[in-house]
Amino acid sequence: METIYVKTIDPISQDLLRSAAQQGLKLNWERYESLQPQDGFLRVGLSCPYGCLQGPCRIDPFGRGPDRGLCGLERDGMVAAFLLRLSLHGALEAMNGLSGPDKGCEVSWPEPLNTMVDRALKNLGGNTLSLEEVYNSAFLLQRPMEPPERLILQALRLGVMTLGLLEQGHALGDALGNPQCKAGYGLLAGDDIVIGISGHPSRRFLKDVQEEASRKSSISVRLVSLGDLIPLNESLVPCACTSGEAELVVSSGRIALLLAGPGADPSLPELCRRLDVPLVKSQDVKKAEELLSLARESSSSRPRGTFNPDPALVQEARINRAAGGLEDLLKKNPAKKLALLGGADTPQQSFGWIPVEVASALLGEGVLVAGWGDAALWMLKGGLAAEEREYPARLLDDQQGPLIALKAMAVQGKLQNLQGICFTGLKACRDLAVALGLASLGCKVCIAVPLPLWGSENVRTLLADRIAAGGGILAHFDHPPNAQELLEWFLKR
Ligand code: SF4
Known part of the structure; x- marks a missing residue:
């Protein structure tokens, strides 16, 4: 704990870290420390990323062990393929933001970005970009066939395409404008029942939960995000913390229930189980009343806890x-x-x-x-x-x-x-x-x-x-x- 400042600069987070340690909880920092050193081959790109079951082959970074894979693949090809593999995943993640027929479209950019993209593509092998790039990249990663130069080029093309996919996903989105965002531990002050949200539950469901929560009740219910910017009506769910601090907030005892949507922090289910905080997947609950009733039940069955930050610790922009x-x-x-x-x-x-x-x-x-x-x-x-x-x-x-x-x-x-x-x-x-x-x-x-x-x-x-x-x-x-x-x-x- 004497090195607590190397974990986070926030003094409230540091207090929560001490409290978590007293509870015997091991959070992301402790897991990170216990994982050191992480896989040295993967860290330098020398663990074969090809879709090949003759491996896994790894090349010794220091030149003392194997210098090639079973098929003869050398280090340059392996590292370049690793970069392409990561870029391909990145493009696929961006595709997930699209829906329906747009998944088959050519990727395009609005003015004036298209001029920049045209110039970039001249340097990256020419032609327009389409989702064909994804299939081509997957093909290139079946078995080593192409030199590192080709794989690097393809990784960069996927990078440019990812920007276009994000732009298209945004254009398909809503007209939320530029909403205000509140953030800070002060959002956890007071005695309201707090529902923490991780990931992105559907906006429809969140709207229902918000409406249900705002109905008259003896104790009000508050929604806070645990690090994601989550649209709600014309605004955003206030952020109690950054994504790295989500476990700290759950360990604080202020969260009565965790609502997990797609993209939720994978570390939270185990922590909720350990702390007996109910976790509800947004896909599994049909009615907002059910969620609110679970949160009220959870809140009434546990002591309030001692964490009560200054309500002034909220910033807005x-x-x-x-x-x-x-x-x-x-x-x-x-x-x-x-x-x-x-x-x-x-x-x-x-x-x-x-x-x-x-x-x-x-x-x-x-x-x-x-x-x-x-x-x-x-x-x-x-x-x-x-x-x-x-x-x-x-x-x-x-x-x-x-x-x-x-x-x-x-x-x-x-x-x-x-x-x-x-x-x-x-x-x-x-x-x-x-x-x-x-x-x-x-x-x-x-x-x-x-x-x-x-x-x-x-x-x-x-x-x-x-x-x-x-x-x-x-x-x-x-x-x-x-x-x-x-x-x-x-x-x-
Ligand atoms: S592609 Fe070559 S280096 Fe990679 S796992 Fe297969 S045999 Fe090994």
């Missing part, structure tokens, strides 16, 4: 779900640079450290900042998005993230003002595909967690060269970089 708000900002500040920081919490870094430290320093340097994902919630919790600031950090929709800012800059003809895009943490493969796509479009991109590319210098060089030929940069590290390293990367001319 608008989430930009469309490019319009950022366009206004760029118009008013034509000479200012814009830095983008976003991504998920990762136990490789103290939660909140990179986003708060780097965003604060950039704002201090006169750079505009926008963020998405957990990084954006940390900026919000840290007061960096407060409207009374002269230049508050702007918060972006977590599905579209940096793409929103890129669209705004392209519309305003200000792409040259992009200071850089930093992924502070990666969770899903989609995040990696997005990073590859943005770098392929000519952006300066940095990833603050080590990628499984360190098993092949050739692959790293080929990837960097291909991206550079399109005017982009993809920086990454063989270690979790500290805030100063990332700040220097942003400010490097």
Whole structure:
């Protein structure tokens, strides 16, 4: 516990961590520590990713053991295929945001992004992008057939396509506008019954739950999100915490019931079982009354618990779900640079450290900042998005993230003002595909967690060269970089 500050920068989270330890609970940080060192072959991309049952073959990164797989595959081919495998998963995740006939469509971009995409595709083998790319990639990953250059090219094409799929998914979505988002532990203050939500239950069901919860009752019921931006009516469910802190909030004793929708944090069911907190899958419950009645029953059968944070610990700001708000900002500040920081919490870094430290320093340097994902919630919790600031950090929709800012800059003809895009943490493969796509479009991109590319210098060089030929940069590290390293990367001319 003496190293608690390397787990999270939030003092309330640190208190909750101590409390969890007293309860004998092992949360994400403890699991991370007990897993070290994680699979060294996978971490450097030298565990064969092909769909082949003659393996699994692994190549010794230090050159002392096997230097080829059973079929003769060498390290460059294995690492390049690993990158393609991850990109393919990323594209598939983005496809999941589409529905019906759109799954068969050619992928297209609105003006002015299509000009950037056309230029990028000239550097990536030409032709338009369609969902054929997915089938082609799966075919390339059956057995080793193509050289690393071809696999890297295909990974980058999938990255660009992933951006298009996210854009199409967004266009199909609702007209929620730019809703307000509240965040902070203060949302858990008081005696209301609290239902925590993880993942994305259907909006229809949530609306029913909200309506049912707002009916007159002796004790009111409050809904809080455990790290996801969840639309509810014209707004968002308030976020009690970032996604990395979800287990802490459940361990606090303030959650009477957990509602788990698609994409829910997989660590929560076991913790709920251990703490006897009812967990209901949104797909399994038909009526809002049933859910509310379970929450009331759970609340009345357990002691209130001692966690009662200051209700003032809530910050609020608008989430930009469309490019319009950022366009206004760029118009008013034509000479200012814009830095983008976003991504998920990762136990490789103290939660909140990179986003708060780097965003604060950039704002201090006169750079505009926008963020998405957990990084954006940390900026919000840290007061960096407060409207009374002269230049508050702007918060972006977590599905579209940096793409929103890129669209705004392209519309305003200000792409040259992009200071850089930093992924502070990666969770899903989609995040990696997005990073590859943005770098392929000519952006300066940095990833603050080590990628499984360190098993092949050739692959790293080929990837960097291909991206550079399109005017982009993809920086990454063989270690979790500290805030100063990332700040220097942003400010490097
Ligand atoms: S493709 Fe080659 S290296 Fe990979 S598992 Fe099969 S035999 Fe091994």
